Amino acid sequence: xxxxxxxxxxxxxxxxxxxxxxxxxxxxxxxxxxxxxxxxxxxxxxxxxxxxxxxxxxxxxxxxxxxxxxxxxxxxxxxxxxxxxxxxxxxxxxxxxxxxxxxxxxxxxxxxxxxxxxxxxxxxxxxxxxxxxxxxxxxxxxxxxxxxxxxxxxxxxxxxxxxxx
Amino acid sequence: xxxxxxxxxxxxxxxxxxxxxxxxxxxxxxxxxxxxxxxxxxxxxxxxxxxxxxxxxxxxxxxxxxxxxxxxxxxxxxxxxxxxxxxxxxxxxxxxxxxxxxxxxxxxxxxxxxxxxxxxxxxxxxxxxxxxxxxxxxxxxxxxxxxxxxxxxxxxxxxxxxxxxxxxxxxxxxxxxxxxxxxxxxxxxxxxxxxxxxxxxxxxxxxxxxxxxxxxxxxxxxxxxxxxxxxxxxxxxxxxxxxxxxxxxxxxxxxxxxxxxxxxxxxxxxxxxxxxxxxxxxxxxxxxxxxxxxxxxxxxxxxxxxxxxxxxxxxxxxxxxxxxxxxxxxxxxxxxxxxxxxxxxxxxxxxxxxxxxxxxxxxxxxxxxxxxxxxxxxxxxxxxxxxxxxxxxxxxxxxxxxxxxxxxxxxxxxxxxxxxxxxxxxxxxxxxxxxxxxxxxxxxxxxxxxxxxxxxxxxxxxxxxxxxxxxxxxxxxxxxxxxx
Numbered sequence: 342x343x344x345x346x347x348x349x350x351x352x353x354x355x356x357x358x359x360x361x362x363x364x365x366x367x368x369x370x371x372x373x374x375x376x377x378x379x380x381x382x383x384x385x386x387x388x389x390x391x392x393x394x395x396x397x398x399x400x401x402x403x404x405x406x407x408x409x410x411x412x413x414x415x416x417x418x419x420x421x422x423x424x425x426x427x428x429x430x431x432x433x434x435x436x437x438x439x440x441x442x443x444x445x446x447x448x449x450x451x452x453x454x455x456x457x458x459x460x461x462x463x464x465x466x467x468x469x470x471x472x473x474x475x476x477x478x479x480x481x482x483x484x485x486x487x488x489x490x491x492x493x494x495x496x497x498x499x500x501x502x503x504x505x506x
Numbered sequence: 507x508x509x510x511x512x513x514x515x516x517x518x519x520x521x522x523x524x525x526x527x528x529x530x531x532x533x534x535x536x537x538x539x540x541x542x543x544x545x546x547x548x549x550x551x552x553x554x555x556x557x558x559x560x561x562x563x564x565x566x567x568x569x570x571x572x573x574x575x576x577x578x579x580x581x582x583x584x585x586x587x588x589x590x591x592x593x594x595x596x597x598x599x600x601x602x603x604x605x606x607x608x609x610x611x612x613x614x615x616x617x618x619x620x621x622x623x624x625x626x627x628x629x630x631x632x633x634x635x636x637x638x639x640x641x642x643x644x645x646x647x648x649x650x651x652x653x654x655x656x657x658x659x660x661x662x663x664x665x666x667x668x669x670x671x672x673x674x675x676x677x678x679x680x681x682x683x684x685x686x687x688x689x690x691x692x693x694x695x696x697x698x699x700x701x702x703x704x705x706x707x708x709x710x711x712x713x714x715x716x717x718x719x720x721x722x723x724x725x726x727x728x729x730x731x732x733x734x735x736x737x738x739x740x741x742x743x744x745x746x747x748x749x750x751x752x753x754x755x756x757x758x759x760x761x762x763x764x765x766x767x768x769x770x771x772x773x774x775x776x777x778x779x780x781x782x783x784x785x786x787x788x789x790x791x792x793x794x795x796x797x798x799x800x801x802x803x804x805x806x807x808x809x810x811x812x813x814x815x816x817x818x819x820x821x822x823x824x825x826x827x828x829x830x831x832x833x834x835x836x837x838x839x840x841x842x843x844x845x846x847x848x849x850x851x852x853x854x855x856x857x858x859x860x861x862x863x864x865x866x867x868x869x870x871x872x873x874x875x876x877x878x879x880x881x882x883x884x885x886x887x888x889x890x891x892x893x894x895x896x897x898x899x900x901x902x903x904x905x906x907x908x909x910x911x912x913x914x915x916x917x918x919x920x921x922x923x924x925x926x927x928x929x930x931x932x933x934x935x936x937x938x939x940x941x942x943x944x945x946x947x948x949x950x951x952x953x954x955x956x957x958x959x960x961x962x963x964x965x966x967x968x969x970x971x972x973x974x975x976x977x978x979x980x981x982x983x984x985x986x987x988x989x990x
Binding site for chain 2: 354355358359362363365366368369370372373376377379380381383384395398399400444445447448451452454456457460462466
């Protein structure tokens with residue numbers, strides 16, 4: 342049993358240390374409760390309203406909607422295909438939201454190669470194209486033929502190059 | 507659901523047993539890290555041998571190590587059951603905090619965005635490909651998925667999915683809370699020097715370290731990322747770095763060396779920053795052993811301890827170099843001019859509301875921890891690691907401010923828990939009386955917190971004194987059970 346031989350000052354220091362650490366523990370406990378409730382609230386709230394793709398949560402309705410859309414539109418696309426994914430850039434947030442939507446698409450389509458529709462490789466490499474939430478009445482992009490039409494967007498296949506002369 | 511839970515538990519157990527096969531009856535946190543590093547090496551070897559990852563191939567590869575772990579752990583298991591102790595209120599409350607984090611992670615409320623953007627997708631690609639999917643890694647548009655990062659976490663995800671027979675995110679996210687739960691054990695070992703009968707302060711320190719980490723992990727969404735692996739690695743080395751150096755060549759010295767070597771290998775396999783942490787840990791351990799640096803053999807032993815890091819990082823670095831994956835497009839020369847944007851962002855990161863003020867207090871205490879002999883090396887490693895991160899921001903080609911803002915609050919979690927632990931150790935030191943502060947190796951037997959040799963509920967490497975199979979070690983050179 343260690344004894345405190347340092348007198349009043351030592352005992353005061355010991356007391357202060359105990360008080361400081363207990364206060365810190367109380368602070369952490371309060372923070373833990375607050376953050377847990379906040380995460381729950383934020384997760385639920387984000388599920389109920391439109392949020393940009395960068396703020397989507399795994400398992401939230403927005404993410405599940407995209408996953409369902411991709412499942413339907415890629416059903417006939419062979420595994421390993423290179424797909425250009427496009428989404429409105431600034432419709433739901435900052436200008437790069439199509440980038441985050443394309444990352445979600447890449448996560449949901451691990452059997453395919455997903456690249457950003459506006460990226461440098463898309464025009465050259467992609468053999469399929471998926472437009473998520475395109476503006477209404479958008480015609481098929483030139484060089485692509487419709488594959489699947491869905492209320493949330495469309496899938497296209499690259500038109501074969503015309504035979505040379 | 508039940509089968510997925512069973513597969514997760516089986517895999518975690520297999521990793522611990524595999525760790526025991528390498529280390530003997532090591533503490534759970536150390537055995538887990540050794541097992542995870544071994545899994546990385548084995549899966550890499552299978553991939554190099556063009557053997558697809560499957561339940562059968564993984565099971566057969568792990569089986570010898572699991573059997574070896576059961577064999578080597580059996581004697582220790584009986585001993586551990588006699589000494590089992592729940593360890594007081596501090597451990598219990600810390601565990602409760604981790605359980606809250608695990609619950610939040612399992613409900614997907616706190617998923618790390620990088621789980622979606624690279625760690626998770628790489629794991630799923632590896633799972634579907636039955637190996638390292640170089641076709642995915644080398645596609646130029648996948649550079650944002652950081653194909654050059656170490657693969658321990660994606661491989662762990664792939665192994666979990668293979669064991670479970672599907673890709674179930676909630677279970678994959680549980681590896682992060684598990685790492686934090688295991689971090690309780692080295693914290694207990696480091697705080698084991700409290701005088702008997704004084705439970706409040708070490709218990710509070712334990713709750714502060716683990717609770718603050720759990721709090722930040724929930725608030726900043728760390729589930730599914732590798733950051734808590736680095737936290738675990740540094741905390742694992744904390745008991746070694748914060749106690750008096752044992753005699754060179756002694757059993758305690760070998761245990762310390764193994765502890766640092768395993769933590770370093772685990773860190774190096776987890777994340778690029780972990781390679782830096784691994785180097786710092788080995789360097790700090792080597793310098794601390796300076797009383798025996800007069801001869802060549804201690805250096806040789808130190809080089810042997812660096813071998814696990816080499817084994818873990820070697821294939822990854824070679825593959826990354828061969829495939830050109832190691833280039834980071836946003837890295838350039840060091841530019842002091844970035845200070846104008848980086849420094850304010852660093853201040854804001856330290857005051858990130860997700861930290862609730864804890865990070866800034868911990869970092870501000872660095873000088874105090876550095877001048878105290880007990881905490882000097884722990885603070886030096888944590889501080890140098892954070893300083894390295896800061897230095898890296900100065901090499902940004904574009905968007906240095908965004909880089910700091912998006913990453914520094916998160917990677918503070920690699921070092922802040924260790925600094926908080928340093929606080930706890932200092933406080934316990936004051937409680938015990940400065941000069942009379944006992945070495946953990948001489949700890950009083952009736953202490954509520956076990957000594958590091960008994961700490962973490964099962965902290966018992968086979969000792970020559972209690973294991974008739976183990977022979978006394980020579981005074982120099984690696985121990986008999988040192989991994990090759």
